[in-house]
Amino acid sequence: MTTRIGERPTAAASGAEIVREFGPFAPGGQVHGVSYDGERVWAATGAQLLALDPRSGEVTRSLPHACDAGTAFDGRHLWQIAESRIDKIDPASGEVLASIPAPGAGSDSGLAWAEGSLWVGNYRGRRIHQIDPATGAIRRTIESNRFVTGVTWVEGELWHGTWEADESELRRIDARTGEVLARLEMPPGTGVSGLESDGADLLYCGGGSSGKVRAVRRPRAQGKSASVARSTP
Numbered sequence: 001m002t003t004r005i006g007e008r009p010t011a012a013a014s015g016a017e018i019v020r021e022f023g024p025f026a027p028g029g030q031v032h033g034v035s036y037d038g039e040r041v042w043a044a045t046g047a048q049l050l051a052l053d054p055r056s057g058e059v060t061r062s063l064p065h066a067c068d069a070g071t072a073f074d075g076r077h078l079w080q081i082a083e084s085r086i087d088k089i090d091p092a093s094g095e096v097l098a099s100i101p102a103p104g105a106g107s108d109s110g111l112a113w114a115e116g117s118l119w120v121g122n123y124r125g126r127r128i129h130q131i132d133p134a135t136g137a138i139r140r141t142i143e144s145n146r147f148v149t150g151v152t153w154v155e156g157e158l159w160h161g162t163w164e165a166d167e168s169e170l171r172r173i174d175a176r177t178g179e180v181l182a183r184l185e186m187p188p189g190t191g192v193s194g195l196e197s198d199g200a201d202l203l204y205c206g207g208g209s210s211g212k213v214r215a216v217r218r219p220r221a222q223g224k225s226a227s228v229a230r231s232t233p
Helices: none
Strands: 002-004 013-015 018-022 034-036 041-044 046-052 059-067 071-073 078-082 085-089 096-101 108-114 117-122 127-131 138-143 148-154 157-164 167-173 180-185 195-197 202-206 213-217
Touching (some): 034 195, 041 071, 078 108, 117 148, 117 157, 148 202
Parallel strands (some): 002 138, 013 180, 148 195
Antiparallel strands (some): 018 213, 034 041, 041 046, 071 078, 108 117, 127 138, 148 157, 157 167, 167 180, 195 202, 202 213
């Protein structure tokens, strides 16, 4: 099943409110995927996953692992895109428990977990895939009219990042219809790579080549999109 984003009128944009900014981490490196495990923000910096204190940005631990795109947390495990695969990782030991093929075969971007599925952004393909975490099989596809970076679900809302040239946004979309329900414009030159919610009022954004992580205020929606929430496997 395929749903197209942008077939309905696009919501008017408002400016993103950046609440906190951490980093840069890994000088000369980048922040790709980001996730949140209820206590720590995880940032994928290319060769290691960094666990950050969500208030101070202090690095509290690190896991050596290839991590060049999206990161997700399912309630027990981290999931990490590494080249053309997605690894399931024990966050306590760093052990890779399983691997599945990434649907974009190397062009994948964001990663999120919701309702027993992984949701994978495809950057230049301008789409989001919902996939089976056991096999990597695609369950459905949502197409966008913008490059797709990070992906996250929060309180039944599907959000994704966009980044083209020097313009970047956070978009809330209706996963059933593809309608763009809200747009938050990032300041000029401020890109969004990974995207994650804290389950409440903040969206954590990977800053790509800036090496930073930014916390953006999530506006409360008056209406709700399709109800999809995280669940522990």
